[in-house]
Each structure stands twice: as C-alpha cells, then as structure tokens.
Amino acid sequence: MADTYRERAPSAALAGVVRTIWVQYVGDAPAVHRHLPTGGVEIHVAVGGPARLLGPLTGHRLEVIPPGTTILGVRFRPGGAPPLPMPFEELVDQSVPLVEVWGDLAERLLDDVAASGAVDRGIALLEAFLLQRFRVGRAADPLLRAAVEALMPWRPVEVGAVAADVGLSESQLRRRSLSVVGLSPKVLQRTLRFQGFLALAQAGATPSGRVGVDGIAGLAVDAGYADQAHLSRECFRLTGQTPRELLHGDVERCACGHDHSASYRPFLAGRFGGVRAVDA
Numbered sequence: 001m002a003d004t005y006r007e008r009a010p011s012a013a014l015a016g017v018v019r020t021i022w023v024q025y026v027g028d029a030p031a032v033h034r035h036l037p038t039g040g041v042e043i044h045v046a047v048g049g050p051a052r053l054l055g056p057l058t059g060h061r062l063e064v065i066p067p068g069t070t071i072l073g074v075r076f077r078p079g080g081a082p083p084l085p086m087p088f089e090e091l092v093d094q095s096v097p098l099v100e101v102w103g104d105l106a107e108r109l110l111d112d113v114a115a116s117g118a119v120d121r122g123i124a125l126l127e128a129f130l131l132q133r134f135r136v137g138r139a140a141d142p143l144l145r146a147a148v149e150a151l152m153p154w155r156p157v158e159v160g161a162v163a164a165d166v167g168l169s170e171s172q173l174r175r176r177s178l179s180v181v182g183l184s185p186k187v188l189q190r191t192l193r194f195q196g197f198l199a200l201a202q203a204g205a206t207p208s209g210r211v212g213v214d215g216i217a218g219l220a221v222d223a224g225y226a227d228q229a230h231l232s233r234e235c236f237r238l239t240g241q242t243p244r245e246l247l248h249g250d251v252e253r254c255a256c257g258h259d260h261s262a263s264y265r266p267f268l269a270g271r272f273g274g275v276r277a278v279d280a
Contacts, residue, residue, distance in 0.1 A: 003027045007262035010074075011127050017080030017134070020262040021127070022073040023119055026065045035061040036198075037238050038263075039078035039148075039183065039191045041091065043098065045126060046071050048114045051098035051106060053084075055091025056182040058191075060239045072113065072122050074130065075263060078148045078188055079141065079181045082133035088182035102133070144180045147173060151189045153196025153224050153267060159185045192267075194238055197223035197231060199267035201247055202254045216243065 004025045010018035019040065024033070035042075037057040045051040047070040054061075056078075065071070084091070084101060098106040109129045116122040143166045150162045162185065163173040177185045199205075200219045207218025220231035235243045247254045254260070 003031050006259045008123075009262050009265075013131055014127060017077055017082075017140070018130075019075045019077045019080075019266060021123055022075065022263070023123070024065070024069075024071045024073065026067055026069045028067050030067055031065045033063045033065055034239065034241075035063060037191045038075060038195060039181065039188050040076040041081045041088075041182070042076065043074045043126075043130075044071050045073075045098075045110065045113055045122070047116075047119075047122060049110075051110055053091070053096045053098055053101050055094040055096070056088070058093055058183070058187060059237070060241075061093070061095070070119065072119070072126055074126065077266075078183075078192070079144050079177075082130055083136075087179060089178050092182050105129070141176065141180050143168060144176050147177070147185065148181070148188070151185060151192055153193045154222070156224060159189065190234065191238070193224045194234055195264070196267045197225070197235075198254070198260075199264035201243075202260045202264050203268055205268075 005022065007020045007022045009015065010021050019038070035054065035057060037059065039056065041056055042054040043051065044054060049069065081088075086101075098109075102109075109125065112125050113122040116125055146166045147162050147168075150157060150165060151159075159173070160170050163170045166173070168176065174184050177183065177188065181188060183191070197219060200223060205219065205222075207215065208222050216231070217228040220228045223231070225231040225234070232243060235241065235246060239246050
C-alpha cells in the first residue's frame with residue numbers, strides 16, 4: 001500500500017484551539033517526514049506504538065517513520081495547546097514522549113487507541129482526551145489570542161503596533177508570547193507568513209494581480225514578502241529546501257499529492273477579508 005497523508009477539521013468543541021487533525025499511513029518502505037514550523041505544537045500518536053509531543057519549531061525536523069506505521073496527529077493553533085507541566089519555551093524544537101507530559105493518562109490513551117480498531121474511533125478517543133485536558137487546565141489568554149490573530153499573514157503590521165492594540169508593551173507581549181506560544185512575536189510572525197505562502201501554493205491560488213508581479217513572485221508578495229528572493233531565503237531557513245524542492249517541482253501549486261486543505265484553510269479564510277477572518 002502506498003503512503004498516504006490526509007487532514008480533516010477537528011470537532012466543533014476543539015475548533016478554536018486545533019488547526020487540523022491528520023492521519024499518516026506509511027506503506028512498505030520507511031518514510032522520511034519533514035516537519036515544518038507552524039507556530040504551534042503537535043501531538044503524534046502511533047497506533048499500537050508511542051506518542052510524542054512536538055514543540056514549536058524554528059526550523060525543519062526530519063523523522064524516519066517505520067513501514068506499516070499509522071500516526072494520528074493533532075496540530076494546534078499557536079497558543080492553543082492544552083495546559084502542560086512545563087513552560088512552552090522549554091519545548092521549542094523538542095520532541096518529548098507524551099508519557100513524560102501526562103504520565104498514566106497518556107499510557108491509558110495509547111492503550112485505548114491501540115485497541116480502537118479503526119482510525120475514526122482512535123481520533124474520537126484522542127479528541128475526548130484533549131477536551132478533558134482543557135477542562136482541568138487554565139483558561140486561554142485572550143490578549144495573546146488577539147495578538148496571534150493580528151500576526152496572521154496578508155496584512156503588514158509591526159509587532160509594536162500589535163502590542164499597543166492589545167494593551168501591552170512590546171516586552172510584555174514578548175514575555176507572554178514566550179510563555180504561551182514558546183516563540184517571540186517576531187519569530188511567530190515570520191512562521192505564519194511562510195504558512196500563508198504555503199496556503200496559497202496548496203490551493204493553487206492566483207496572485208492578486210499587482211502590476212509586474214505574477215507567478216511565484218506574486219504569491220510571495222501576497223503572503224507579505226518583499227519579493228521572490230525574500231521568500232526563497234526564508235523558505236530555505238525554515239525548511240532546508242528551496243520553494244521548488246519543497247513543493248515537489250511546482251512552485252505555483254503544490255504537487256506533493258497530500259491533502260493539506262484543513263491545515264491551510266485558516267490562512268486562506270483571511271486572504272481578502274483581513275486577519276479578522278482567522279480565529280487563531
């Protein structure tokens with residue numbers, strides 16, 4: 001069986017904090033998976049195997065997945081992860097066994113998912129587990145949520161202006177962002193801008209039509225880059241690949257064959273309506 005990767009929207013109860021639920025199946029040969037920075041944390045549960053918490057990334061991370069593996073994944077929005085027993089700054093670029101985070105509760109989740117017998121049932125168990133973690137934890141930080149929303153792509157904005165809009169100083173916003181997201185506002189903004197470009201490429205979007213700017217250069221400008229060269233530098237810094245390599249040869253429409261639609265829908269929702277359309 002060939003490798004597959006598919007995404008779906010989370011349940012309504014988790015939609016405000018989870019960006020997407022995904023399922024990856026690895027066929028008869030090991031697969032090399034390139035994890036990219038998204039601004040949020042992820043939980044990966046291998047059916048019948050271990051589970052890990054992947055912290056916010058500042059660059060790509062390669063993982064070799066054994067053949068025959070099925071992984072259920074949850075990709076959280078920036079600042080949307082459930083309460084954790086350690087500061088988010090300590091999780092940056094780290095992959096931590098889930099049992100080190102939630103102990104026996106994580107062990108029970110792994111047993112239940114392994115015994116579920118179906119991917120949909122496993123996803124339902126994973127979502128129920130997360131809802132319980134949110135119920136027993138602290139409430140979300142509304143000021144930080146507003147700041148993350150303002151840092152989404154499509155509209156140039158200075159971090160200082162974002163801080164002022166939410167009633168914080170730049171240093172206060174930085175401390176709160178490091179505590180709740182794990183990244184500084186500027187690093188998060190650069191990450192979200194790149195995710196905005198990927199959203200356009202995944203959707204095969206047409207550039208907005210600025211004079212003299214079309215193709216990948218147009219998509220780069222639409223996502224907030226100064227020009228195509230700026231995009232290329234950031235792409236290599238974040239992913240270790242050029243845009244053409246990352247998108248499997250087609251820089252105006254991703255040709256990787258995977259379904260990323262649920263993951264990038266939040267970015268496309270705000271393309272023409274401003275960042276207000278994105279519930280970060």
